[in-house]
Amino acid sequence: MTTSDQPCRLYLISQSEIADADAFAATLDGVFKAGDVACFQLRLKGASDDAVVATAKTLMPVCEAHDVALLINDRADLAHEADVDGVHLGQGDGSVKKAKELLGLDRIVGVTCHNSLHLAFAAGEQGADYVAFGAFYPTETKKTEYHAEKDILTRWDEIVEIPSVAIGGITTDTAAELKEAGAHFIAVCSAVWQHADGPAAAVRAFNQILAD
Ligand SMILES: Cc1ncc(COP(=O)(O)OP(=O)(O)O)c(N)n1
Ligand SMILES: Cc1nc(C(=O)O)sc1CCOP(=O)(O)O
């Protein structure tokens, strides 16, 4: 993941529960057909380890077919077991170094950095492939303790080559301003899965905005 001449792309986060992985794989295939998605993060909360790995394995062929990187949230060990493209680590989810050792240097390790350039520099020094800033807007997907301002994306983009991901309450109304501020990826959950016209329509709409 490098920033030079790269367009701002969509980073899709799953809902926190997936009841039927096969049915969801079919939905995801339709979503990916609707437009460009760079990454898909499997963010299951409260699922067993076996369910996370099994769901990832069911979704992997769909992600591969559309050239979408599949990441597992929170757990480098499960990302390793499922042999996916990488892991997203929060500040309490283990070190980048250990994740890279386990997964291999070719796998993606992204890190939550809240509203802190200091955390982002530390993640970058440890070898993170991207840093995530947020939450930019109110969200019901997660209880957030940190609020990020757009200028952190601009300052990061001016200083560092490592891509940034903007997250938290992003909608089709706000994606453009984050892109303009310098975000390299726009991470979205509810604005896709709860879109009035369905997730494929949402991905089409985000793609139009990010292409402008
Ligand atoms: C792209 C991206 N950015 C931030 C987060 C949040 O990670 P974390 O702080 O570990 O919180 P949970 O997602 O685990 O609740 C993320 N998942 N993805
Ligand atoms: C998972 C997550 N992490 C955040 C952070 O600020 O670190 S905000 C968030 C929720 C993202 O979902 P939505 O697009 O529905 O707001």
Ligand SMILES: [Mg+2]
């Ligand atoms: Mg986490």
